[in-house]
Amino acid sequence: MNMHDDFESLLKGAVTHGSEEALSEQAVSTIIDERLIKSRNRLRTAFRNEIVIIAATLLAIIYLVIRTSRYGHLINNALRMALIGGIVYLAGSIVLFFRLLRISRLQKDVGVKGYLKEMYTRTEKALLLYLWISTIAATGALSTLFTDSPGTGWYMMALYTLLMGVGMYYINRWYTNKRFGRKMKDLKMLLAEFD
Amino acid sequence: MGKAEFLQLTMPHQGIIYKVVNIYADNKEDKDDLLQEIWLQLWLSYPRFKAASRISTWMYQVALNTALTYTRKSATRNRHLRTIAAEPVIEEDKQVRHEQERILWEMIRSLPKAEKALILLYIEGISYREIAEITGESESNVGVKLNRIKQKMKHNLNTTTKTPQ
Numbered sequence: 103m104n105m106h107d108d109f110e111s112l113l114k115g116a117v118t119h120g121s122e123e124a125l126s127e128q129a130v131s132t133i134i135d136e137r138l139i140k141s142r143n144r145l146r147t148a149f150r151n152e153i154v155i156i157a158a159t160l161l162a163i164i165y166l167v168i169r170t171s172r173y174g175h176l177i178n179n180a181l182r183m184a185l186i187g188g189i190v191y192l193a194g195s196i197v198l199f200f201r202l203l204r205i206s207r208l209q210k211d212v213g214v215k216g217y218l219k220e221m222y223t224r225t226e227k228a229l230l231l232y233l234w235i236s237t238i239a240a241t242g243a244l245s246t247l248f249t250d251s252p253g254t255g256w257y258m259m260a261l262y263t264l265l266m267g268v269g270m271y272y273i274n275r276w277y278t279n280k281r282f283g284r285k286m287k288d289l290k291m292l293l294a295e296f297d
Numbered sequence: 298m299g300k301a302e303f304l305q306l307t308m309p310h311q312g313i314i315y316k317v318v319n320i321y322a323d324n325k326e327d328k329d330d331l332l333q334e335i336w337l338q339l340w341l342s343y344p345r346f347k348a349a350s351r352i353s354t355w356m357y358q359v360a361l362n363t364a365l366t367y368t369r370k371s372a373t374r375n376r377h378l379r380t381i382a383a384e385p386v387i388e389e390d391k392q393v394r395h396e397q398e399r400i401l402w403e404m405i406r407s408l409p410k411a412e413k414a415l416i417l418l419y420i421e422g423i424s425y426r427e428i429a430e431i432t433g434e435s436e437s438n439v440g441v442k443l444n445r446i447k448q449k450m451k452h453n454l455n456t457t458t459k460t461p462q
Binding site for chain 1: 300304305307308311312332333334336337338340341342345346355358359361362363365366368397398399401402405409410411412414416420430431432433434447450451454
């Protein structure tokens with residue numbers, strides 16, 4: 103046996119040790135059933151958590167609106183705007199949730215490279231959409247606090263809004279990076295490996 | 298399309314799943330979780346399976362796509378997986394009798410994810426054309442990459458075995 107053949111047979115031998123005892127059809131069938139239930143439950147829990155966060159935030163804002171209404175008409179208006187901004191912001195979170203859900207259900211019986219590319223592109227688009235929705239909604243809501251402020255010039259309001267916009271953009275970017283950064287980095291690395 | 302038909306078609310090839318799981322998951326819990334996830338994904342993908350393509354090609358695609366994007370979600374143990382769950386990683390290594398095979402196995406496990414997929418398919422004796430279909434790369438690319446990986450492994454093996462312990 104020459105060196106090349108020897109290496110090839112070693113290579114083949116190296117992988118054969120991973121052969122465990124085969125599962126029965128019944129065992130696999132049960133695995134699938136249990137996994138389906140677990141997957142549905144996990145999804146239900148994730149969705150419920152999103153709803154709870156949204157409901158809690160909205161209730162907190164509404165409570166603030168009611169509590170501060172006695173302090174005057176101006177603050178009340180600003181908080182109403184903040185409520186609208188909050189709703190848009192949270193709607194963005196729901197959109198992201200469903201988009202990510204669709205991405206996780208991408209067709210897996212396709213070429214690996216194509217699958218990874220599709221997953222990366224779609225996730226990146228979803229995160230970008232969320233980033234802009236949340237930035238605009240949060241900035242819009244916060245900037246309404248200035249609208250009724252007497253004595254603030256339009257240029258100052260524009261400057262504050264711009265600064266808040268930049269701030270909100272980076273806060274949201276930090277959030278998306280913290281939550282999905284590692285996944286995106288791994289996907290990017292995998293894609294680079296296949297290229 | 299019933300589950301009986303699905304199981305009848307996939308069960309003879311379940312070795313594919315074990316090989317993918319063993320090469321990508323590091324510990325017992327991850328192996329359990331990944332194995333379950335691959336079976337689930339195969340079942341969910343089954344309605345789209347076209348009889349024109351080979352079942353093994355289709356299973357490799359689903360298994361590799363699942364394993365490559367896998368992040369451990371649950372540490373829940375499954376009683377149906379005692380056969381693999383009962384074996385710690387170190388025990389699996391004991392099954393590799395030949396020292397060089399063991400070293401090679403470790404080398405394969407330490408390869409980047411994409412290279413792992415290619416070498417696994419190559420070792421399984423799958424043609425370059427089919428590997429290209431599974432990975433979505435061109436046939437020539439597959440050939441070039443496999444040669445490069447094999448050269449690298451051969452070199453590392455020689456260096457390792459010549460180095461006095």
